[in-house]
Amino acid sequence: MKKLLIVPALALFMFSCSDSDDCHECHVAYMTDAGEIEVEIGEFCGTALEEVEAPDYLHTIEETVVGNDTVPAGSYEVHCEEHGNHDH
Amino acid sequence: MKNIILILFCLFSVVSFAQQKGVVTNVEKEPLAMAEVYLYPLGILTQTDINGEFNLNIDLPPKSVLVFSKEGYQTFSYQFDSAEPTISITLKELHVEINEIEVSAINHQLSSNQVIALQALTINSFNDNSLNLVDRLTYIPGVYEKSTGTGINKVTVRGLSGMRLVTYLNGARLENQQWGGDHGLGFTDLGIGKVELIKGPASIMFGADALAGALYFVDDSYVSSGQSELKLISNFESALMRYNNQIISKWAKNKLRMNTYAEYGSAADYRMPNGNYLFNSRYNNLAIKTAIGYSTSNWIINLRYQLNSNVMGIPAHSHDASPTLEQLTSSSQDRYENRPTQIVNNHIISLDNTLFFNENTLKVGLAHSNNKLQEFEKWTRADYDIELSSSQLNISYVKALNQALNWTFGSQSAIQNNKNNPTTSQLIPDAKTNDLGVFSNLDYVVNDWSFLFGTRFDYRKINAESNSFKNDFNALSTSLGFSKTFNDHKLKFSYSSAFRTPHISELLSDGVHHATKRYEVGDPNLIEEKGNQLDLTYEWFDEHLGFIVNPFYNNIDDFIILSPQDSIINNNPLYVYEQLDNVQLKGIEMNIHYHPHFLHQLHIEERISIMEGKSSEDQFLPLMPANTFQTSIKYYFLNKNIFNCREASFDHIYNSSQKKVANNESPTDDYSIINASLLFGSKSNKINLLIGVRNLLNVEYIPHLSRLKSYEIPHVGRSYNLKLCLTI
Numbered sequence: 125m126k127k128l129l130i131v132p133a134l135a136l137f138m139f140s141c142s143d144s145d146d147c148h149e150c151h152v153a154y155m156t157d158a159g160e161i162e163v164e165i166g167e168f169c170g171t172a173l174e175e176v177e178a179p180d181y182l183h184t185i186e187e188t189v190v191g192n193d194t195v196p197a198g199s200y201e202v203h204c205e206e207h208g209n210h211d212h
Numbered sequence: 213m214k215n216i217i218l219i220l221f222c223l224f225s226v227v228s229f230a231q232q233k234g235v236v237t238n239v240e241k242e243p244l245a246m247a248e249v250y251l252y253p254l255g256i257l258t259q260t261d262i263n264g265e266f267n268l269n270i271d272l273p274p275k276s277v278l279v280f281s282k283e284g285y286q287t288f289s290y291q292f293d294s295a296e297p298t299i300s301i302t303l304k305e306l307h308v309e310i311n312e313i314e315v316s317a318i319n320h321q322l323s324s325n326q327v328i329a330l331q332a333l334t335i336n337s338f339n340d341n342s343l344n345l346v347d348r349l350t351y352i353p354g355v356y357e358k359s360t361g362t363g364i365n366k367v368t369v370r371g372l373s374g375m376r377l378v379t380y381l382n383g384a385r386l387e388n389q390q391w392g393g394d395h396g397l398g399f400t401d402l403g404i405g406k407v408e409l410i411k412g413p414a415s416i417m418f419g420a421d422a423l424a425g426a427l428y429f430v431d432d433s434y435v436s437s438g439q440s441e442l443k444l445i446s447n448f449e450s451a452l453m454r455y456n457n458q459i460i461s462k463w464a465k466n467k468l469r470m471n472t473y474a475e476y477g478s479a480a481d482y483r484m485p486n487g488n489y490l491f492n493s494r495y496n497n498l499a500i501k502t503a504i505g506y507s508t509s510n511w512i513i514n515l516r517y518q519l520n521s522n523v524m525g526i527p528a529h530s531h532d533a534s535p536t537l538e539q540l541t542s543s544s545q546d547r548y549e550n551r552p553t554q555i556v557n558n559h560i561i562s563l564d565n566t567l568f569f570n571e572n573t574l575k576v577g578l579a580h581s582n583n584k585l586q587e588f589e590k591w592t593r594a595d596y597d598i599e600l601s602s603s604q605l606n607i608s609y610v611k612a613l614n615q616a617l618n619w620t621f622g623s624q625s626a627i628q629n630n631k632n633n634p635t636t637s638q639l640i641p642d643a644k645t646n647d648l649g650v651f652s653n654l655d656y657v658v659n660d661w662s663f664l665f666g667t668r669f670d671y672r673k674i675n676a677e678s679n680s681f682k683n684d685f686n687a688l689s690t691s692l693g694f695s696k697t698f699n700d701h702k703l704k705f706s707y708s709s710a711f712r713t714p715h716i717s718e719l720l721s722d723g724v725h726h727a728t729k730r731y732e733v734g735d736p737n738l739i740e741e742k743g744n745q746l747d748l749t750y751e752w753f754d755e756h757l758g759f760i761v762n763p764f765y766n767n768i769d770d771f772i773i774l775s776p777q778d779s780i781i782n783n784n785p786l787y788v789y790e791q792l793d794n795v796q797l798k799g800i801e802m803n804i805h806y807h808p809h810f811l812h813q814l815h816i817e818e819r820i821s822i823m824e825g826k827s828s829e830d831q832f833l834p835l836m837p838a839n840t841f842q843t844s845i846k847y848y849f850l851n852k853n854i855f856n857c858r859e860a861s862f863d864h865i866y867n868s869s870q871k872k873v874a875n876n877e878s879p880t881d882d883y884s885i886i887n888a889s890l891l892f893g894s895k896s897n898k899i900n901l902l903i904g905v906r907n908l909l910n911v912e913y914i915p916h917l918s919r920l921k922s923y924e925i926p927h928v929g930r931s932y933n934l935k936l937c938l939t940i
Binding site for chain 2: 153155159160173174177207209
């Protein structure tokens with residue numbers, strides 16, 4: 125019977141070990157014929173993250189040079205997920 | 213309260229067992245130790261002792277079947293007879309055995325009397341070199357995997373999947389938004405003992421929708437009274453840096469038995485043959501499961517609960533309409549949660565009752581499931597949040613009209629409620645679905661002949677108030693067939709019809725399906741699909757060679773497809789559900805098993821699946837699997853050391869090129885991959901270790917049914933697998 129109790133005890137332990145991470149690096153994406161250019165806009169947490177991810181929110185940036193490309197000033201949708209081919 | 217405790221105590225502690233004994237020997241009358249004795253329908257597994265003896269210290273219901281098996285020997289089934297004082301069983305050495313089924317959990321028929329196209333596969337958690345449960349199922353000819361990376365997998369049977377394939381778990385029908393190509397099976401092999409598969413229309417037993425067939429998963433066995441077992445299974449897969457741990461405990465005393473299970477697994481992005489990683493193909497899964505069984509000589513009850521919680525990254529995400537492979541892959545491997553992500557929580561609770569009245573049996577099954585599917589592109593809000601609850605009541609009565617003729621009749625009913633979180637966007641609307649089916653089957657077994665005749669009426673009502681949609685569907689299904697055994701030959705033929713009502717996703721979709729990057733639009737005027745299948749099976753076995761040949765022809769009217777259109781909505785390509793007048797699926801499946809006389813431990817098996825799907829306009833259908841040729845070579849070692857190598861296994865899988873493609877579909881090249889494994893075990897069977905490698909030659913290949921094919925993303929590269937199983 126003792127063996128029977130081990131599994132539920134471990135399952136409870138696993139459920140209690142969930143972590144949470146509420147801060148994420150965000151960017152705006154500017155599409156060109158050569159592909160996407162990302163402009164990093166910083167880290168957002170909690171309610172600030174909720175605001176920039178709201179359906180109608182657009183983030184305004186100045187003209188920004190990224191490598192050899194220029195992203196014009198304007199208001200853009202914000203993305204806070206990471207993409208492939210990035211160094212972490 | 214005291215009275216309740218007293219009643220429960222009396223219920224669980226009164227002991228009145230039949231102490232029937234038995235012995236298992238080989239043909240030389242030598243006792244066979246550690247032979248397995250499976251008690252059907254109780255689902256209890258026990259073993260013979262060092263003298264080949266076993267005790268049945270439990271009351272067995274009438275018509276119970278004892279299935280005896282041991283590695284290297286032919287499986288033998290025995291109809292229990294309480295009048296026999298001692299059961300003496302002789303097991304012959306194994307030569308050729310292809311189909312594993314003995315007593316079907318679906319229709320309770322012995323394999324020798326089976327008429328329908330039914331195949332079974334044992335799911336062993338420790339001696340299996342497969343990547344996942346769906347990969348394991350592809351060992352059955354006619355079964356293919358439709359994948360999105362390695363975390364999201366669906367089963368395809370004879371070219372059909374999704375809503376057309378019904379999945380059952382111990383009598384409870386699984387409802388997990390299976391209409392979506394990116395919505396996977398949803399559970400792992402935790403606590404699964406075997407799977408039975410009906411290929412082709414199976415409405416007669418499983419109701420509306422079972423146009424492609426039915427997958428029926430059966431739980432792992434209980435231990436016998438007075439025994440307990442604790443098992444730890446740990447698995448590591450190198451290409452995914454995946455670890456997966458399962459803990460299993462089993463306990464039984466008197467008439468009560470209980471199994472409990474827990475699992476946690478985590479996989480990082482998978483490594484492709486070129487050494488890069490598919491970004492966001494990571495996933496993790498958590499599961500708990502329990503089964504409680506109680507039985508008397510005329511009543512069996514099982515209460516089961518399981519929770520599966522999966523967090524799966526959706527790979528191939530980019531803001532570009534046509535991303536390059538470089539944009540979707542990464543030079544480093546990560547496992548932390550990212551976006552987009554699919555989060556699925558699935559609860560299933562079921563209660564099965566079987567009551568025996570002399571020669572007749574009544575089964576009453578209740579089940580309830582709750583499936584919550586969320587898809588996130590953002591961190592703080594879900595794009596979709598859909599909750600599907602389903603309640604089922606299944607009743608069947610098996611009446612023995614005489615020794616040869618059984619009549620099974622009953623009903624299956626279900627209520628489904630699909631509900632969206634109002635704060636998220638919707639792809640499919642809120643809807644209620646009511647199902648009712650009544651059926652009647654006659655099974656006649658005489659001499660070497662078996663006959664089946666079944667008929668069923670189904671009614672389905674769909675009500676989506678938000679879309680002002682209300683519609684009723686009904687249809688009649690039939691199934692008939694025969695099997696005849698003569699000497700080493702067996703011939704089976706069956707005809708079955710089935711229908712499938714359009715799903716609310718096909719009727720009423722209108723929105724972006726984020727995981728598939730499509731804007732999908734349904735058609736409320738779609739009507740039922742109607743399928744008719746002819747299935748012929750010829751089996752022949754002798755001592756050293758056996759084969760099964762299984763041609764089939766499935767004709768489906770009003771076939772529903774998701775057709776790409778030449779327009780873009782909300783930056784996503786538009787797909788519309790349409791109906792083709794008629795399609796035909798035809799093919800042949802073969803299984804050949806060779807066992808050379810000069811080397812008894814060697815087994816060579818070939819599994820072949822060939823098929824094509826065409827519309828009446830002579831156009832090939834999309835997503836039809838490529839022809840598959842699988843060769844397995846197994847060598848069983850007979851060492852009797854304390855710890856030794858037990859089994860060496862080598863698999864070669866050849867998938868031919870697929871050039872029979874639909875108009876907007878790209879063809880796929882052929883490929884071969886090699887998997888190999890060594891299984892070690894202790895003499896007491898308490899420790900087992902598997903060392904395996906998959907895709908040994910690190911071949912770069914793209915399966916035709918991979919959802920990542922359009923991005924030219926190859927499947928997993930060479931991967932080493934280490935699995936340890938400890939029994940305490």
